Every structure is written in C-alpha cells, then in structure tokens.
Amino acid sequence: MANYDKWSCLERARKLLTSADDDSLRYASLELRFCIEAIIYEKLDTYSRYVPAALFEKWQPNHALKMLLQFEPDADEDFTLYVSPESEPGKPTGNWTCLGQHNAVKLSWLNKNYNKLGSYLHVKLGNKNKGGTTEELSVNRKDIERMLSELEPVINSDIVGATLATRVQFKCQACQQLSLVNADVLRKTGRATCISQQCGAEYTASEDAEGGWQFKLAMTSFKCLKCEKINFLEIRHVDIGTKFRCNRCGEVHRIVGGQWNYERVTADRKTS
Ligand SMILES: [Zn+2]
Numbered sequence: 622m623a624n625y626d627k628w629s630c631l632e633r634a635r636k637l638l639t640s641a642d643d644d645s646l647r648y649a650s651l652e653l654r655f656c657i658e659a660i661i662y663e664k665l666d667t668y669s670r671y672v673p674a675a676l677f678e679k680w681q682p683n684h685a686l687k688m689l690l691q692f693e694p695d696a697d698e699d700f701t702l703y704v705s706p707e708s709e710p711g712k713p714t715g716n717w718t719c720l721g722q723h724n725a726v727k728l729s730w731l732n733k734n735y736n737k738l739g740s741y742l743h744v745k746l747g748n749k750n751k752g753g754t755t756e757e758l759s760v761n762r763k764d765i766e767r768m769l770s771e772l773e774p775v776i777n778s779d780i781v782g783a784t785l786a787t788r789v790q791f792k793c794q795a796c797q798q799l800s801l802v803n804a805d806v807l808r809k810t811g812r813a814t815c816i817s818q819q820c821g822a823e824y825t826a827s828e829d830a831e832g833g834w835q836f837k838l839a840m841t842s843f844k845c846l847k848c849e850k851i852n853f854l855e856i857r858h859v860d861i862g863t864k865f866r867c868n869r870c871g872e873v874h875r876i877v878g879g880q881w882n883y884e885r886v887t888a889d890r891k892t893s
C-alpha cells in the first residue's frame with residue numbers, strides 16, 4: 622500500500638510546474654497522482670477496521686478508489702464549522718471562531734483527474750514528437766495547474782472522518798470474502814464490488830420490501846481452457862464473438878455460444 626505525504630507531493634508538483642521545461646510536466650503529473658493516492662488511502666484508513674488488513678494491503682490505487690466509492694456517498698459540499706459564545710441561550714454574540722474547514726472533494730473528481738494525470742504520463746508511441754505538440758503541452762500544463770489549485774484546499778482540510786454507519790454486508794459468491802458497501806451508495810448505484818482486489822466480482826443489488834438487500838453476481842465465470850483458472854466477465858459485456866484473455870496465463874478465448882436461464886416473473890409474486 623502506498624504511503625506518501627500528500628503535502629510534500631503537492632509541493633514537489635508546484636516546484637516542477639515553475640520550470641519551463643516540458644519534461645518536468647510529466648514529473649509534476651506523477652507527484653499529483655501520488656498526492657491523490659495519499660488522499661485516497663487516508664480516507665480509506667477510516668474503513669480499515671471493516672476490511673481485513675491482508676486484503677487492504679494489496680489494494681492498488683484503482684481498486685482502492687473503487688472501494689472508496691463503494692464505502693461513501695460522493696460528497697460534494699464544503700463546510701466550515703464556526704462556534705460563537707452566546708450572551709443568552711440561542712443568541713450568539715457574533716464572535717465566531719472557525720473550528721475547521723472541510724473541503725470535501727468529489728470522489729468522481731479524484732477518479733477523473735487521477736486517470737487524466739495517468740494519460741499525461743504516457744509517451745505517445747508512433748508520434749514523432751513524443752512528448753506532444755507545443756499546443757498540447759501548453760493545454761496539459763494549464764490542466765495540471767488547475768488540478769493543483771483544486772487539490773490544495775482539499776489537502777489542507779482539517780476535519781477528517783466518516784463512518785460506514787449504514788453499511789450492508791454481503792458474502793462474495795466467487796471467493797467467499799465478506800464484503801461491504803454503504804447503503805446510500807447501494808440505493809444510488811445498485812451495484813457493489815467484492816472488496817478483494819484479486820477477485821473483484823461485481824454484483825447488482827436490489828432492496829426488498831423488508832429493507833433487506835439481494836445481491837446477484839453481475840458476472841459470469843469462464844474456466845480458462847488452457848490453465849483452468851476461473852475468469853469473470855461482466856454479463857453486459859458478454860456476447861457471441863466476445864473475446865477475453867485469461868488473467869493468469871493470457872490465453873485468448875472467443876465466446877461462441879451460451880445458454881440462458883430464465884424463470885416466470887409472475888411466479889414470484891403472491892396474488893392478493
Ligand atoms: Zn470475491
């Protein structure tokens with residue numbers, strides 16, 4: 622698991638951006654990515670007591686971010702806590718003291734910009750001007766500067782903490798890992814992912830009349846025909862002709878047919 626200091630990463634990025642040398646843009650992107658990773662892991666730390674350490678330590682940034690999205694709703698409101706002494710109950714004297722500011726960063730912001738920074742790291746292959754054209758570089762530079770200024774208030778926010786109060790647990794059918802998801806997130810997305818990065822099985826979830834949750838594997842399994850490893854594919858991506866690669870031995874397979882299971886919809890419901 623990454624363990625960076627978000628402040629130093631941001632400072633190094635800032636310093637690199639003062640250089641006119643376009644090569645330093647790549648290094649600035651890298652530092653900002655580390656900074657975002659540090660924010661992600663710091664936020665995830667709150668949830669570490671719900672996740673076995675052995676699993677937690679194996680999470681790569683992309684999976685960590687996915688889990689964070691599963692554990693907390695995408696907060697987008699900044700708030701500042703002020704207190705004031707009262708001359709009589711309910712009448713503040715007006716001498717407000719700022720207790721702290723919380724600059725909530727949208728997880729979707731982290732996700733989008735983390736990936737964007739990643740794209741700035743890659744040298745364009747097959748392009749004579751490998752680092753990009755002057756115009757492209759200047760657009761990238763502006764974008765990286767924007768991210769830096771948007772990240773700054775976030776890393777300086779001093780109220781941290783969230784709880785997984787409305788957590789819903791489910792047992793992964795693929796690997797038996799006990800996983801969890803925030804109920805609000807579940808209501809919003811209807812989806813959950815196994816917390817084990819090695820497994821990563823996806824589920825669709827629906828709430829029943831009693832407030833319980835039903836999880837259905839949104840993936841279908843295919844045994845590799847070469848090494849016999851079980852691979853999972855999201856059902857919505859599966860079709861005749863779809864190719865997939867075994868994630869252990871790399872053997873490429875093509876789907877040539879399938880069998881659908883079905884049930885009567887009306888048989889589930891009680892007639893009244
Ligand atoms: Zn699993």
Ligand SMILES: [Zn+2]
Binds near residue numbers: 845867
């Ligand atoms: Zn295989």
